[in-house]
Amino acid sequence: MKFRVVEIFASLQGEGVNLGKPAVFIRLAGCPIRCRYCDTKYSWDPLGGVEIDAEEVVQRAAAYGQLGHVVITGGEPLIWRNLHELACPLRRLGTVEVETSGVYPPTPQLDACVDFYDVSPKLSNARVDALLHPHYPRSPKAWFKFVVGGEEDVEEAVRYVEKHGIPRERVFLMPLAETPEQHAEVLRRIWDAAVKHKLRVTPRLHVEAWGNVRGR
Ligand SMILES: C[S@@+](CC[C@H](N)C(=O)[O-])C[C@H]1O[C@@H](n2cnc3c(N)ncnc32)[C@H](O)[C@@H]1O
Ligand SMILES: Nc1nc2[nH]cc(C(=O)O)c2c(=O)[nH]1
Ligand code: SF4
Numbered sequence: 506m507k508f509r510v511v512e513i514f515a516s517l518q519g520e521g522v523n524l525g526k527p528a529v530f531i532r533l534a535g536c537p538i539r540c541r542y543c544d545t546k547y548s549w550d551p552l553g554g555v556e557i558d559a560e561e562v563v564q565r566a567a568a569y570g571q572l573g574h575v576v577i578t579g580g581e582p583l584i585w586r587n588l589h590e591l592a593c594p595l596r597r598l599g600t601v602e603v604e605t606s607g608v609y610p611p612t613p614q615l616d617a618c619v620d621f622y623d624v625s626p627k628l629s630n631a632r633v634d635a636l637l638h639p640h641y642p643r644s645p646k647a648w649f650k651f652v653v654g655g656e657e658d659v660e661e662a663v664r665y666v667e668k669h670g671i672p673r674e675r676v677f678l679m680p681l682a683e684t685p686e687q688h689a690e691v692l693r694r695i696w697d698a699a700v701k702h703k704l705r706v707t708p709r710l711h712v713e714a715w716g717n718v719r720g721r
Protein backbone atom coordinates (compact mmCIF):
# COMPACT_ATOMS: atom_id res chain seq x y z
CA MET A 506 0.00 0.00 0.00
CA LYS A 507 1.45 3.39 -0.97
CA PHE A 508 0.93 6.63 0.95
CA ARG A 509 1.57 10.23 -0.12
CA VAL A 510 4.07 11.53 2.42
CA VAL A 511 4.76 15.27 2.82
CA GLU A 512 7.57 14.94 5.36
CA ILE A 513 9.18 12.57 7.86
CA PHE A 514 11.14 14.17 10.69
CA ALA A 515 12.36 13.56 14.22
CA SER A 516 11.34 16.06 16.87
CA LEU A 517 9.76 16.38 20.30
CA GLN A 518 5.99 15.86 20.46
CA GLY A 519 5.08 19.50 20.95
CA GLU A 520 1.45 19.05 22.00
CA GLY A 521 -0.93 17.08 24.15
CA VAL A 522 -0.78 13.99 26.29
CA ASN A 523 2.68 12.90 25.02
CA LEU A 524 4.18 16.40 25.34
CA GLY A 525 7.98 16.46 25.13
CA LYS A 526 8.44 12.86 23.96
CA PRO A 527 11.09 12.35 21.28
CA ALA A 528 9.17 11.05 18.28
CA VAL A 529 9.34 10.43 14.55
CA PHE A 530 6.65 12.37 12.71
CA ILE A 531 5.09 11.12 9.49
CA ARG A 532 3.03 13.81 7.80
CA LEU A 533 0.61 12.44 5.18
CA ALA A 534 -0.81 14.54 2.36
CA GLY A 535 -4.42 15.66 1.99
CA CYS A 536 -6.95 17.48 4.10
CA PRO A 537 -10.47 18.39 2.93
CA ILE A 538 -11.36 20.28 6.13
CA ARG A 539 -9.32 23.48 5.60
CA CYS A 540 -9.44 25.22 8.99
CA ARG A 541 -8.91 28.97 8.69
CA TYR A 542 -6.09 28.88 11.28
CA CYS A 543 -4.29 25.82 9.87
CA ASP A 544 -0.52 26.20 10.25
CA THR A 545 0.13 23.32 7.82
CA LYS A 546 -1.66 24.40 4.66
CA TYR A 547 1.22 22.89 2.64
CA SER A 548 -0.18 19.48 3.58
CA TRP A 549 -3.69 20.08 2.16
CA ASP A 550 -3.11 18.94 -1.43
CA PRO A 551 -4.02 15.22 -1.67
CA LEU A 552 -1.51 14.96 -4.55
CA GLY A 553 1.21 16.62 -2.51
CA GLY A 554 4.30 14.97 -1.07
CA VAL A 555 5.80 11.81 -2.57
CA GLU A 556 4.24 8.37 -3.00
CA ILE A 557 6.04 5.88 -0.76
CA ASP A 558 5.27 2.26 0.05
CA ALA A 559 4.32 1.65 3.70
CA GLU A 560 7.36 -0.53 4.36
CA GLU A 561 9.68 2.13 2.94
CA VAL A 562 8.06 4.72 5.25
CA VAL A 563 8.77 2.43 8.20
CA GLN A 564 12.42 2.02 7.10
CA ARG A 565 12.87 5.79 6.77
CA ALA A 566 11.28 6.34 10.18
CA ALA A 567 13.50 3.64 11.70
CA ALA A 568 16.58 5.46 10.34
CA TYR A 569 16.06 8.11 13.05
CA GLY A 570 16.89 5.48 15.69
CA GLN A 571 14.52 3.80 18.08
CA LEU A 572 12.87 6.95 19.51
CA GLY A 573 10.09 4.80 20.95
CA HIS A 574 7.20 6.95 19.71
CA VAL A 575 5.75 7.64 16.26
CA VAL A 576 3.24 10.35 15.36
CA ILE A 577 1.15 9.97 12.21
CA THR A 578 -0.20 13.37 11.23
CA GLY A 579 -1.13 15.48 8.21
CA GLY A 580 -3.14 16.85 6.69
CA GLU A 581 -5.93 14.66 7.94
CA PRO A 582 -4.50 11.11 8.20
CA LEU A 583 -7.86 9.39 8.68
CA ILE A 584 -8.82 10.10 5.04
CA TRP A 585 -6.43 7.22 4.22
CA ARG A 586 -8.80 4.26 4.50
CA ASN A 587 -5.94 1.71 4.70
CA LEU A 588 -4.03 3.64 7.36
CA HIS A 589 -3.67 0.44 9.38
CA GLU A 590 -1.26 -0.78 6.69
CA LEU A 591 1.09 1.96 7.89
CA ALA A 592 0.19 2.18 11.60
CA CYS A 593 0.52 -1.54 12.32
CA PRO A 594 4.10 -2.00 10.98
CA LEU A 595 5.08 1.30 12.68
CA ARG A 596 4.41 -0.38 16.03
CA ARG A 597 7.84 -2.00 15.53
CA LEU A 598 9.28 1.44 16.36
CA GLY A 599 7.29 2.12 19.52
CA THR A 600 3.95 3.59 20.53
CA VAL A 601 1.78 5.01 17.75
CA GLU A 602 -0.09 8.31 18.07
CA VAL A 603 -2.46 9.68 15.42
CA GLU A 604 -3.22 13.40 15.15
CA THR A 605 -6.74 13.91 13.81
CA SER A 606 -9.61 16.38 13.56
CA GLY A 607 -11.88 13.58 14.84
CA VAL A 608 -14.20 13.89 11.83
CA TYR A 609 -13.48 10.41 10.43
CA PRO A 610 -13.65 7.20 12.52
CA PRO A 611 -10.85 4.62 12.55
CA THR A 612 -11.43 1.15 11.09
CA PRO A 613 -11.23 -1.69 13.66
CA GLN A 614 -7.91 -2.76 12.07
CA LEU A 615 -6.47 0.73 12.58
CA ASP A 616 -7.85 1.07 16.11
CA ALA A 617 -6.02 -2.14 17.06
CA CYS A 618 -2.70 -0.55 16.08
CA VAL A 619 -3.11 2.92 17.64
CA ASP A 620 -2.09 3.77 21.20
CA PHE A 621 -3.19 7.43 21.26
CA TYR A 622 -5.56 9.58 19.20
CA ASP A 623 -4.73 13.27 19.60
CA VAL A 624 -8.11 14.67 18.56
CA SER A 625 -8.59 18.35 17.74
CA PRO A 626 -12.34 19.05 17.46
CA LYS A 627 -13.06 22.22 15.46
CA LEU A 628 -14.63 25.21 17.22
CA SER A 629 -16.18 28.16 15.37
CA ASN A 630 -12.71 29.80 15.17
CA ALA A 631 -11.78 27.21 12.51
CA ARG A 632 -14.61 28.50 10.28
CA VAL A 633 -15.43 24.96 9.06
CA ASP A 634 -18.28 22.49 9.33
CA ALA A 635 -16.49 19.54 10.89
CA LEU A 636 -18.46 17.27 13.22
CA LEU A 637 -16.70 15.17 15.85
CA HIS A 638 -17.33 11.48 15.19
CA PRO A 639 -18.92 9.75 18.25
CA HIS A 640 -16.18 7.08 18.21
CA TYR A 641 -13.70 9.40 19.92
CA PRO A 642 -15.46 10.60 23.12
CA ARG A 643 -15.99 6.97 24.06
CA SER A 644 -12.50 5.76 23.08
CA PRO A 645 -10.08 5.13 25.97
CA LYS A 646 -7.27 5.97 23.51
CA ALA A 647 -8.52 9.47 22.65
CA TRP A 648 -7.24 12.75 24.10
CA PHE A 649 -8.62 16.13 23.02
CA LYS A 650 -6.96 19.46 22.15
CA PHE A 651 -9.13 22.53 21.62
CA VAL A 652 -7.39 25.35 19.75
CA VAL A 653 -8.35 28.56 21.54
CA GLY A 654 -7.43 32.18 20.86
CA GLY A 655 -9.11 33.76 23.86
CA GLU A 656 -11.71 33.54 26.61
CA GLU A 657 -14.71 33.21 24.26
CA ASP A 658 -13.13 30.16 22.62
CA VAL A 659 -12.54 28.63 26.07
CA GLU A 660 -16.23 29.10 26.94
CA GLU A 661 -17.18 27.50 23.59
CA ALA A 662 -14.85 24.58 24.32
CA VAL A 663 -16.53 24.05 27.71
CA ARG A 664 -19.95 23.87 26.01
CA TYR A 665 -18.55 21.53 23.33
CA VAL A 666 -17.07 19.13 25.92
CA GLU A 667 -20.38 18.96 27.77
CA LYS A 668 -22.48 18.58 24.57
CA HIS A 669 -20.33 15.71 23.22
CA GLY A 670 -19.80 13.90 26.52
CA ILE A 671 -16.00 14.26 26.29
CA PRO A 672 -14.28 13.17 29.54
CA ARG A 673 -12.90 16.42 31.03
CA GLU A 674 -9.73 14.73 32.30
CA ARG A 675 -8.80 14.04 28.66
CA VAL A 676 -9.21 17.62 27.50
CA PHE A 677 -6.45 20.17 26.81
CA LEU A 678 -6.77 23.79 25.71
CA MET A 679 -4.05 24.77 23.23
CA PRO A 680 -3.03 28.30 22.19
CA LEU A 681 -3.98 29.37 18.68
CA ALA A 682 -0.48 30.52 17.78
CA GLU A 683 2.22 30.28 15.12
CA THR A 684 4.91 32.45 16.77
CA PRO A 685 6.42 32.50 20.29
CA GLU A 686 4.96 35.99 20.80
CA GLN A 687 1.41 34.92 19.83
CA HIS A 688 1.83 31.80 22.00
CA ALA A 689 2.71 33.84 25.11
CA GLU A 690 -0.04 36.40 24.40
CA VAL A 691 -2.76 33.74 23.99
CA LEU A 692 -1.57 31.89 27.10
CA ARG A 693 -2.07 35.11 29.10
CA ARG A 694 -5.52 35.60 27.55
CA ILE A 695 -6.80 32.09 28.39
CA TRP A 696 -4.99 31.52 31.71
CA ASP A 697 -7.71 32.58 34.19
CA ALA A 698 -10.54 31.00 32.14
CA ALA A 699 -8.68 27.67 32.13
CA VAL A 700 -8.33 27.83 35.92
CA LYS A 701 -11.97 28.87 36.33
CA HIS A 702 -13.17 25.94 34.20
CA LYS A 703 -10.59 23.49 35.59
CA LEU A 704 -9.25 22.63 32.10
CA ARG A 705 -5.62 21.60 31.41
CA VAL A 706 -3.56 23.63 28.96
CA THR A 707 -0.97 22.18 26.56
CA PRO A 708 1.68 24.43 25.05
CA ARG A 709 2.92 24.07 21.48
CA LEU A 710 6.59 23.44 22.38
CA HIS A 711 7.81 23.58 18.77
CA VAL A 712 6.08 26.92 18.18
CA GLU A 713 7.59 28.35 21.37
CA ALA A 714 11.07 27.18 20.33
CA TRP A 715 11.06 27.64 16.53
CA GLY A 716 7.84 29.39 15.46
CA ASN A 717 6.04 27.77 12.55
CA VAL A 718 8.79 26.01 10.61
CA ARG A 719 8.70 22.72 8.70
CA GLY A 720 10.41 19.71 10.14
CA ARG A 721 10.19 20.86 13.72
C1 LIG B 1 -1.96 20.37 11.42
S1 LIG B 1 -3.08 19.46 12.38
C2 LIG B 1 -2.98 17.87 11.61
C3 LIG B 1 -3.87 16.82 12.25
C4 LIG B 1 -5.38 16.99 12.05
N1 LIG B 1 -5.71 17.45 10.72
C5 LIG B 1 -5.97 17.91 13.11
O1 LIG B 1 -6.44 19.00 12.76
O2 LIG B 1 -5.92 17.52 14.29
C6 LIG B 1 -2.18 19.15 13.90
C7 LIG B 1 -2.58 20.00 15.06
O3 LIG B 1 -2.23 21.37 14.85
C8 LIG B 1 -3.31 22.17 15.32
N2 LIG B 1 -3.21 23.48 14.68
C9 LIG B 1 -3.19 23.74 13.34
N3 LIG B 1 -3.00 25.07 13.14
C10 LIG B 1 -2.90 25.65 14.38
C11 LIG B 1 -2.70 26.97 14.83
N4 LIG B 1 -2.56 27.99 13.97
N5 LIG B 1 -2.64 27.20 16.18
C12 LIG B 1 -2.77 26.16 17.06
N6 LIG B 1 -2.96 24.86 16.69
C13 LIG B 1 -3.02 24.63 15.36
C14 LIG B 1 -4.53 21.36 14.95
O4 LIG B 1 -5.69 21.78 15.64
C15 LIG B 1 -4.08 19.98 15.37
O5 LIG B 1 -4.26 19.80 16.77
N1 LIG C 1 7.04 19.16 17.28
C1 LIG C 1 5.83 19.02 16.72
N2 LIG C 1 4.82 18.46 17.44
C2 LIG C 1 3.62 18.28 16.82
N3 LIG C 1 2.46 17.72 17.33
C3 LIG C 1 1.51 17.69 16.37
C4 LIG C 1 2.05 18.24 15.20
C5 LIG C 1 1.32 18.25 13.92
O1 LIG C 1 1.63 19.05 13.01
O2 LIG C 1 0.43 17.37 13.79
C6 LIG C 1 3.38 18.65 15.49
C7 LIG C 1 4.44 19.29 14.77
O3 LIG C 1 4.29 19.74 13.61
N4 LIG C 1 5.63 19.42 15.42
S1 SF4 D 1 -8.12 19.51 9.95
FE1 SF4 D 1 -6.00 19.72 10.66
S2 SF4 D 1 -4.74 19.71 8.77
FE2 SF4 D 1 -6.86 20.01 8.16
S3 SF4 D 1 -7.05 22.22 7.99
FE3 SF4 D 1 -7.70 21.69 10.07
S4 SF4 D 1 -5.86 21.87 11.32
FE4 SF4 D 1 -5.19 21.85 9.18
Ligand SMILES: [Mg+2]
Binds near residue numbers: 545
Ligand atom coordinates in the same frame (compact mmCIF):
# COMPACT_ATOMS: atom_id res chain seq x y z
MG1 LIG E 1 2.42 20.98 13.33
